[in-house]
Amino acid sequence: MRLSKLFTKTLHSAPADEQALNAQLLIRAGYIYKEMAGVYAYLPLGLKVQENIKRIVREEMNAIGGQELIMTNLQRSDLWQITDRWDEAKVDVWFKTKLQNGSELGLAWSHEEPITDMMRNYISSYRDLPINVYQFQTKLRNEVRAKSGIMRGREFVMKDLYSYSLDEKQHQAFYDSVIEAYLRIFERIGIGDKTFLTYASGGAFTKFSHEFQTLTPAGEDVIYLNREKRLAINQEVYNDEVIKHLKLNRADMEQLKASEVGNIFSFGTVKSEQLDLSYTSKSGDKQYVVIGSYGIGITRLIGVITELFADQKGLVWPEAIAPYKVHLIRIGHSDELTKKADKLYKLLTDSKIEVIYDDRDLRVGEMLKDADLLGIPHRVVVSDKGLANNTLEWKKRTDSEAKIINEAELVSILES
Amino acid sequence: MRLSKLFTKTLHSAPADEQALNAQLLIRAGYIYKEMAGVYAYLPLGLKVQENIKRIVREEMNAIGGQELIMTNLQRSDLWQITDRWDEAKVDVWFKTKLQNGSELGLAWSHEEPITDMMRNYISSYRDLPINVYQFQTKLRNEVRAKSGIMRGREFVMKDLYSYSLDEKQHQAFYDSVIEAYLRIFERIGIGDKTFLTYASGGAFTKFSHEFQTLTPAGEDVIYLNREKRLAINQEVYNDEVIKHLKLNRADMEQLKASEVGNIFSFGTVKSEQLDLSYTSKSGDKQYVVIGSYGIGITRLIGVITELFADQKGLVWPEAIAPYKVHLIRIGHSDELTKKADKLYKLLTDSKIEVIYDDRDLRVGEMLKDADLLGIPHRVVVSDKGLANNTLEWKKRTDSEAKIINEAELVSILES
Numbered sequence: 001m002r003l004s005k006l007f008t009k010t011l012h013s014a015p016a017d018e019q020a021l022n023a024q025l026l027i028r029a030g031y032i033y034k035e036m037a038g039v040y041a042y043l044p045l046g047l048k049v050q051e052n053i054k055r056i057v058r059e060e061m062n063a064i065g066g067q068e069l070i071m072t073n074l075q076r077s078d079l080w081q082i083t084d085r086w087d088e089a090k091v092d093v094w095f096k097t098k099l100q101n102g103s104e105l106g107l108a109w110s111h112e113e114p115i116t117d118m119m120r121n122y123i124s125s126y127r128d129l130p131i132n133v134y135q136f137q138t139k140l141r142n143e144v145r146a147k148s149g150i151m152r153g154r155e156f157v158m159k160d161l162y163s164y165s166l167d168e169k170q171h172q173a174f175y176d177s178v179i180e181a182y183l184r185i186f187e188r189i190g191i192g193d194k195t196f197l198t199y200a201s202g203g204a205f206t207k208f209s210h211e212f213q214t215l216t217p218a219g220e221d222v223i224y225l226n227r228e229k230r231l232a233i234n235q236e237v238y239n240d241e242v243i244k245h246l247k248l249n250r251a252d253m254e255q256l257k258a259s260e261v262g263n264i265f266s267f268g269t270v271k272s273e274q275l276d277l278s279y280t281s282k283s284g285d286k287q288y289v290v291i292g293s294y295g296i297g298i299t300r301l302i303g304v305i306t307e308l309f310a311d312q313k314g315l316v317w318p319e320a321i322a323p324y325k326v327h328l329i330r331i332g333h334s335d336e337l338t339k340k341a342d343k344l345y346k347l348l349t350d351s352k353i354e355v356i357y358d359d360r361d362l363r364v365g366e367m368l369k370d371a372d373l374l375g376i377p378h379r380v381v382v383s384d385k386g387l388a389n390n391t392l393e394w395k396k397r398t399d400s401e402a403k404i405i406n407e408a409e410l411v412s413i414l415e416s
Numbered sequence: 417m418r419l420s421k422l423f424t425k426t427l428h429s430a431p432a433d434e435q436a437l438n439a440q441l442l443i444r445a446g447y448i449y450k451e452m453a454g455v456y457a458y459l460p461l462g463l464k465v466q467e468n469i470k471r472i473v474r475e476e477m478n479a480i481g482g483q484e485l486i487m488t489n490l491q492r493s494d495l496w497q498i499t500d501r502w503d504e505a506k507v508d509v510w511f512k513t514k515l516q517n518g519s520e521l522g523l524a525w526s527h528e529e530p531i532t533d534m535m536r537n538y539i540s541s542y543r544d545l546p547i548n549v550y551q552f553q554t555k556l557r558n559e560v561r562a563k564s565g566i567m568r569g570r571e572f573v574m575k576d577l578y579s580y581s582l583d584e585k586q587h588q589a590f591y592d593s594v595i596e597a598y599l600r601i602f603e604r605i606g607i608g609d610k611t612f613l614t615y616a617s618g619g620a621f622t623k624f625s626h627e628f629q630t631l632t633p634a635g636e637d638v639i640y641l642n643r644e645k646r647l648a649i650n651q652e653v654y655n656d657e658v659i660k661h662l663k664l665n666r667a668d669m670e671q672l673k674a675s676e677v678g679n680i681f682s683f684g685t686v687k688s689e690q691l692d693l694s695y696t697s698k699s700g701d702k703q704y705v706v707i708g709s710y711g712i713g714i715t716r717l718i719g720v721i722t723e724l725f726a727d728q729k730g731l732v733w734p735e736a737i738a739p740y741k742v743h744l745i746r747i748g749h750s751d752e753l754t755k756k757a758d759k760l761y762k763l764l765t766d767s768k769i770e771v772i773y774d775d776r777d778l779r780v781g782e783m784l785k786d787a788d789l790l791g792i793p794h795r796v797v798v799s800d801k802g803l804a805n806n807t808l809e810w811k812k813r814t815d816s817e818a819k820i821i822n823e824a825e826l827v828s829i830l831e832s
Binding site: 005006007008009011033035036039040041042043044046047050065067068069070072073074075076095096097098099100105107114118122128131133138140142143144154155 | 423
């Protein structure tokens with residue numbers, strides 16, 4: 001993509017009411033646009049990051065047998081009434097709306113009820129199980145406060161997976177495979193070393209749920225971490241009993257701020273009993289399906305990654321999710337230089353390397369500043385200086401000094 | 417994908433309240449699920465069709481310089497108040513909701529206002545134009561009646577593109593390129609010969625808008641078509657003046673039912689004046705941006721294609737958008753046959769041919785019936801009969817008779 005064509009421009013400042021560092025930077029760099037507090041549009045660069053994360057998550061969900069679908073935003077009230085979660089005193093994040101005939105509809109803050117009810121069409125015998133389905137869905141949650149940028153949106157993208165199992169044993173095996181898949185995902189997108197399996201409250205259904213917490217001062221959660229064992233406990237269940245249960249010692253636990261990027265949950269048969277999702281077992285009797293629910297906050301992840309890696313100069317993307325791999329800058333306007341830069345742009349894009357090409361006629365300082373703000377992993381500068389001896393300047397976003405190399409060296413670096 | 421693993425099953429009947437043929441068939445085949453009237457979830461097969469259509473649309477939108485983004489579902493009221501479209505007496509399809517503090521929000525039925533307002537961040541000089549952006553977005557429209565299945569949803573997926581141009585000339589050039597791109601899209605997805613450029617009402621902004629109408633008795637529109645010139649007029653503007661303007665003759669026009677799969681619209685500078693979207697021209701004066709809006713109903717298209725091609729036995733997909741290219745059926749359970757079928761499944765999928773593999777132990781009749789209902793373009797049957805002389809049965813979904821061929825012939829057919 002040529003920067004001269006990209007419609008977004010870097011902005012000098014974010015809206016005055018934007019308090020979160022992640023949203024401030026992403027707005028200034030043109031990745032997102034703030035529609036209102038907690039509600040952000042994703043512009044071309046931001047959408048590419050989102051799609052890159054989705055691709056990795058999709059691959060890992062498919063690898064453990066997940067089947068992708070997409071449920072609806074508009075939801076009927078009846079199912080939520082059955083499970084006693086329609087009342088706003090019980091669930092305080094509902095957005096609701098009305099059909100023309102006056103009947104109330106809910107807007108999706110979760111899909112546990114509708115997806116479980118749908119499964120009644122597809123589950124009747126033990127032969128139909130297990131079923132594991134997932135979606136990338138826009139969720140709407142009526143948060144009272146939305147001050148953490150894209151880390152807590154009123155509108156946000158979530159990957160939610162639901163597992164339907166024969167029994168506790170089948171459920172537990174899948175649950176464990178999700179833990180492994182989640183760890184692979186966070187590793188692949190570049191936050192593996194900062195993300196920890198965390199024991200959290202299980203609510204009414206089970207003793208614990210599991211969270212995946214990424215360490216960041218911008219996080220809204222507090223966890224207690226044993227770094228050596230890579231195991232954490234959410235503050236909400238941090239007590240002697242739980243510490244003992246996990247064979248940990250209070251002395252080894254570090255108190256840290258973190259953001260919950262993933263969450264997995266066992267419902268047992270509570271929801272299937274409420275919504276009457278059952279199957280006929282091998283021996284012919286009626287059994288309730290064991291349900292699990294597994295989320296990853298896709299847009300929250302973008303916020304967390306922004307907070308984790310950004311520096312004074314701007315964004316810094318891990319290569320696996322960066323919108324482009326290379327930020328190519330042409331400094332100078334001579335025909336010869338333009339031809340050389342255009343040729344390099346074509347060479348790289350023909351090799352399926354994603355390049356953003358700053359072909360604008362701006363001051364050098366402005367172009368370098370924009371490159372830092374955008375945070376693309378590899379910066380390549382072609383200038384009249386290098387034209388004579390056929391060299392270019394290459395610098396990783398995380399390096400402090402550029403290196404003079406030739407084109408063959410660049411290609412070998414980028415393809416490695 | 418092995419059918420034994422796919423969680424959806426074909427159903428004997430659609431919900432009793434479902435009147436539309438398209439939704440009845442898609443529900444029975446497991447492509448979609450009806451949450452409520454006009455609101456459908458997309459299950460794995462249906463989501464694949466949707467993604468295939470999006471891929472084609474995306475390629476064509478990128479080819480004419482479109483940049484993809486994604487706006488928000490939640491919308492502020494202030495912009496729509498400025499353009500006098502907030503009032504439900506003016507726009508009768510609003511779904512609205514409320515923040516916890518009581519202030520009203522709109523749910524996206526269109527994005528003209530928010531996207532135009534956003535552009536005020538990115539457009540200030542003539543150098544910033546043209547800008548053409550598009551999204552695939554879930555729209556919510558509070559239709560009083562929703563009886564046409566996925567051809568008129570209360571929740572549906574739309575591709576909407578917005579163009580921002582310097583002047584009428586630049587606008588018209590892009591507008592014409594969209595017409596060409598749309599014709600390519602409808603051609604590529606298999607409805608080119610049944611889809612016609614149609615003159616329709618231009619509303620307050622311009623003399624005409626253009627629709628793309630696909631002939632189908634299930635359509636909600638009536639058009640008058642000159643087949644030879646491949647030009648149609650929507651009933652709403654069908655009068656002597658328009659006929660004369662288009663140099664057509666009443667005698668050559670056929671009255672037909674059709675469904676509007678695309679729609680393109682010029683706003684002139686009306687909206688940019690209302691929302692104050694202007695730029696400084698080369699000569700330094702303030703000019704308003706010329707705006708156009710261009711939609712394609714992605715999920716409606718799936719409904720139209722279903723209605724157009726389905727037969728007594730079930731769905732029939734054009735190859736470009738089918739969820740799978742091959743429906744492989746194994747009839748028999750011997751180890752040798754299973755090995756042969758598994759090997760063929762692997763051979764094809766390794767060659768990047770998408771195969772759905774019926775590896776279930778069902779009666780032959782049931783498997784063939786399911787294959788017809790699912791509508792995958794190529795059906796391949798391996799059975800004990802063919803095992804001895806190394807043959808298999810191949811039939812296109814649209815053929816009436818199967819042919820006996822060998823594996824090499826099959827591969828050459830599928831790769832052609």
